[in-house]
Structure formats: C-alpha cells, structure tokens
Amino acid sequence: MCSGQPSFWPCITALRSRLAGAELTRFNALATCVEAACGTNPTEMCASSHCYEEVTSCHPICALATSCGFSTCTGMSCAASFNRCGMLVSGAEATRFAAVRTCLERVCGASLDPSCVQSPSTEAACAAEISTCGLMAMPGDGGVPPADVPLPSDAPAMCAAGQSLCGGACVSLLSSAAHCGVCNAACPAMTACVSGTCVGTGTCSAPQTQCGSSCVSLQTNPAHCGSCNHACTTGQTCVNGSCVGTGDLRFTLTWDRPGDVDLHVTPPCGMNIFYRQANMLICGGTLDRDDTTGLGPENVFFGATAQRGEYLLCVIPYRIDGPTTATLRVFQGAVLRQSFTRMFASSMMVDECSRSSPYFVGAYTY
Known part of the structure; x- marks a missing residue:
C-alpha cells in the first residue's frame, strides 16, 4: 500500500480499475511518475524501454533516479519528471492519456481547484483544468493540446474558459442572443447581446427581415410568406417564400x-x-x-x-x-x-x- 497518497488518488484508483492489458501497463507508467511515494525503491528499473509498475505492491520497475520518457530511460528521477511517462502513448491511447493527464499531473495552474469527473467508460477527465491547458502539448498525441483532444461521448460536458453550458451547448453568456447574461434569456427582436445585456440595434440580422416590430424569415413564416403581411391560408405552409398546400x-x-x-x-x-x-x-x-x-x-x-x-x-x-x-x-x-x-x-x-x-x-x- 502506498503512503502519502495525493488528493487526486480517487481519480487514479477509479481509472486504473477500468483498464486492462496494454492500457493498464501504460497507465501504470504514468502512475509511476505521479505517485512520488512509489519512486524510492532501489529495484526500480526501465524495462524494454517502458516504465512498469506492479499494481498490487506499487513497486515500479524503474531504475533509481531514472524515468521512462520518449520511449527511453531519460536519467531523470520519477518524482521529478511527472510529465514523462505519458509520452509513450499514441493514437487512441494518446486521446485517453490527454484526458487523464491533466487531472493526474495538476500541470495547469495551482489557482484552479480541479475536480475529477468519472465517465461510465474507461476515461476520466479534469472538469476545471481540461479546458485551460491549450499550451500543454506532448509528443505522444502528435502535438495536440489536451484542450483539443475530444473527451469520451459519455463524459460530462465541459466548456472552455469564458463559456457556459446551456442546454447541452457551450455558449458565451456575453454575446449569445439566445442566452444573454444567463442561460435561456433570449434577446428580443432587433436587439443584440453585448457584454451580457440585450442592446437595441434597430435592425434584423440576416437572413431575417423586419416586419413591423418582428424579425421574421420570409422564406418560412406563414404570416409573412415572401413579403411582409402576406399570410398563407388555413391548410397551407410557407416554403421558399411561397404558400403551398x-x-x-x-x-x-x-x-x-x-x-x-x-x-x-x-x-x-x-x-x-x-x-x-x-x-x-x-x-x-x-x-x-x-x-x-x-x-x-x-x-x-x-x-x-x-x-x-x-x-x-x-x-x-x-x-x-x-x-x-x-x-x-x-x-x-x-x-x-x-x-x-x-x-x-x-x-x-x-x-x-x-x-x-x-x-x-x-x-x-x-
């Protein structure tokens, strides 16, 4: 049993319990570096150009004062090279690693208080940090910043800094006409959302047209079909600006x-x-x-x-x-x-x- 477990240990434990085979091996390589309490055994070594860790005993097989990075032994200590072992992954494995890396390594700023979000599949992600690591690219993912790596479809939705989740979509509450200031607060016709407040513009945004005090589509609006106030009769609808049965x-x-x-x-x-x-x-x-x-x-x-x-x-x-x-x-x-x-x-x-x-x-x- 490891001592000195960090605050994000539940995230590591939950993720590890869902992995197997090659994915577990690569995850353990990451865990070796993150779990500094495990990096002091004199029998640690780099085996076959990869870092390994025995799950039950928490004894990584890395040489003392050595870490496995870029698929080779780097000569850096595991405790001091938290961002090395993840460079072994690529492709789909890199996607998984990018999603968990932020949460495990806490590399995106001490000012944030990340929470580890567990999805029903094998991935975990940091809700607060995953969207703020635009500069944290790594060789294993082809230079794609973790913020740009897609999360699993069943993971809770997360939005980039400056955006909010409204009805399943990430929007800016400062400029969204449908969510101005707060979610679902739509601006009325002939206004725009400016700094979170609906401000009158006096005009309608294309492709809509002003009919009276309303902004409408002359292509589809049965009350203004083709032109303002040209209404379709009962039993008709408006298609391309023409009333049809x-x-x-x-x-x-x-x-x-x-x-x-x-x-x-x-x-x-x-x-x-x-x-x-x-x-x-x-x-x-x-x-x-x-x-x-x-x-x-x-x-x-x-x-x-x-x-x-x-x-x-x-x-x-x-x-x-x-x-x-x-x-x-x-x-x-x-x-x-x-x-x-x-x-x-x-x-x-x-x-x-x-x-x-x-x-x-x-x-x-x-």
Missing part, C-alpha cells in the same frame, strides 16, 4: 440553382400528377405550385382522401443551365417522413414517371 400527405420539391425542375407523383391509382395537370384534383391529389425559373417549390398534396398504397416519385431536370441538386421531401401532416436527393448535370424534357425512368427517385408507401 399541406393536407394529410405532401410531396415538396426544391433545388439549389435557378431553373425548371419538375415534380411527378404517381399515386396508387396509376395517374401521373405533374405540371400539365396543375391545380386539378387527380386521385385525391393536386399540384398547386409549379416553378419554372426559381428554386422551387413544386408541391403535390393530398387531403384526407389520399389513397393507401405506393406512390412513385420522379424528379425531372426539365430546363437547367448547370449542375443542380434537387431535394424531394415527403410529409404526413407536419411531420417529415422521408427525403430524396438527386444531382443533375443537364436538362431532359420528358414527362414520364415510372420505375424504369432514369429520373425515378423512389417510392413512398402511405
């Missing part, structure tokens, strides 16, 4: 380069719904939006009479002047159920939609 089932197509991209939907009845039947009721569905020059949308929606079965979906680059990526989204009510994305290089003026068509993107079962 919703119903129980909706197919909405948009694309990323101005042009004419056509949506074709073939419901279970077998009839093809596309621009030639715009605003006509076909098998319970209607194409209520056809765009020939912009970014969409094209939209086909079905009310409560939508047929049960399989809907065939085609996207045709009717007239484009360059590579265009189109996205077709399928909604049931307000819930997005599926999306299809396809990239097109050139135009094709066809009106057919079937499984054998090169422009068939998929099928949706309702």
Whole structure:
C-alpha cells in the first residue's frame, strides 16, 4: 500500500480499475511518475524501454533516479519528471492519456481547484483544468493540446474558459442572443447581446427581415410568406417564400440553382400528377405550385382522401443551365417522413414517371 497518497488518488484508483492489458501497463507508467511515494525503491528499473509498475505492491520497475520518457530511460528521477511517462502513448491511447493527464499531473495552474469527473467508460477527465491547458502539448498525441483532444461521448460536458453550458451547448453568456447574461434569456427582436445585456440595434440580422416590430424569415413564416403581411391560408405552409398546400400527405420539391425542375407523383391509382395537370384534383391529389425559373417549390398534396398504397416519385431536370441538386421531401401532416436527393448535370424534357425512368427517385408507401 502506498503512503502519502495525493488528493487526486480517487481519480487514479477509479481509472486504473477500468483498464486492462496494454492500457493498464501504460497507465501504470504514468502512475509511476505521479505517485512520488512509489519512486524510492532501489529495484526500480526501465524495462524494454517502458516504465512498469506492479499494481498490487506499487513497486515500479524503474531504475533509481531514472524515468521512462520518449520511449527511453531519460536519467531523470520519477518524482521529478511527472510529465514523462505519458509520452509513450499514441493514437487512441494518446486521446485517453490527454484526458487523464491533466487531472493526474495538476500541470495547469495551482489557482484552479480541479475536480475529477468519472465517465461510465474507461476515461476520466479534469472538469476545471481540461479546458485551460491549450499550451500543454506532448509528443505522444502528435502535438495536440489536451484542450483539443475530444473527451469520451459519455463524459460530462465541459466548456472552455469564458463559456457556459446551456442546454447541452457551450455558449458565451456575453454575446449569445439566445442566452444573454444567463442561460435561456433570449434577446428580443432587433436587439443584440453585448457584454451580457440585450442592446437595441434597430435592425434584423440576416437572413431575417423586419416586419413591423418582428424579425421574421420570409422564406418560412406563414404570416409573412415572401413579403411582409402576406399570410398563407388555413391548410397551407410557407416554403421558399411561397404558400403551398399541406393536407394529410405532401410531396415538396426544391433545388439549389435557378431553373425548371419538375415534380411527378404517381399515386396508387396509376395517374401521373405533374405540371400539365396543375391545380386539378387527380386521385385525391393536386399540384398547386409549379416553378419554372426559381428554386422551387413544386408541391403535390393530398387531403384526407389520399389513397393507401405506393406512390412513385420522379424528379425531372426539365430546363437547367448547370449542375443542380434537387431535394424531394415527403410529409404526413407536419411531420417529415422521408427525403430524396438527386444531382443533375443537364436538362431532359420528358414527362414520364415510372420505375424504369432514369429520373425515378423512389417510392413512398402511405
């Protein structure tokens, strides 16, 4: 049993209990240097260019007045070279070491009072110090500062100095419009968070537009769709600044380069719904939006009479002047159920939609 155990001994013990094999060997190399009480046995030695420690007796096999660093015996005493043994690790092991190194060596400043945070996996990390060691790089991790080494996904969240944890995200309470001064204190429209206080600016931040006393998106706001005060009617939503029908089932197509991209939907009845039947009721569905020059949308929606079965979906680059990526989204009510994305290089003026068509993107079962 070792004597003179430091205050962070529970962290060392908890971490060691979760390691095995090669990881335990490398961790013991680190522990040899940190646990100065174990560094006085005259039988200590560097074996096979690595430091070893017997877990049960706490007797490291390092030569007296010698330490293992950079994979060789350095001639430094274990007690005086707390940052040497960790240089043996690399890759994934370096990630683990970087997370625990700060907590074990206390290298990041005596002014902090670190607490050792244990995660359900094999790693431990120092909550107060891990984010303040930006200059403490080591050869074993390829020069990556411990502050930049990702922690295990199950470790408690920690934020860098000057940031606070709000709803699972690290933010600055001095400048975050959603968390100004304290978490969840959002600044109202036409204000900005300055030094933790909401300050009026008189303007809306892009891409929002001022409508009355509110900042809104003219692309998605159904009360200001395309322009201020242009409201969509009941049963409609706003997509790319255009009001489109919703119903129980909706197919909405948009694309990323101005042009004419056509949506074709073939419901279970077998009839093809596309621009030639715009605003006509076909098998319970209607194409209520056809765009020939912009970014969409094209939209086909079905009310409560939508047929049960399989809907065939085609996207045709009717007239484009360059590579265009189109996205077709399928909604049931307000819930997005599926999306299809396809990239097109050139135009094709066809009106057919079937499984054998090169422009068939998929099928949706309702």
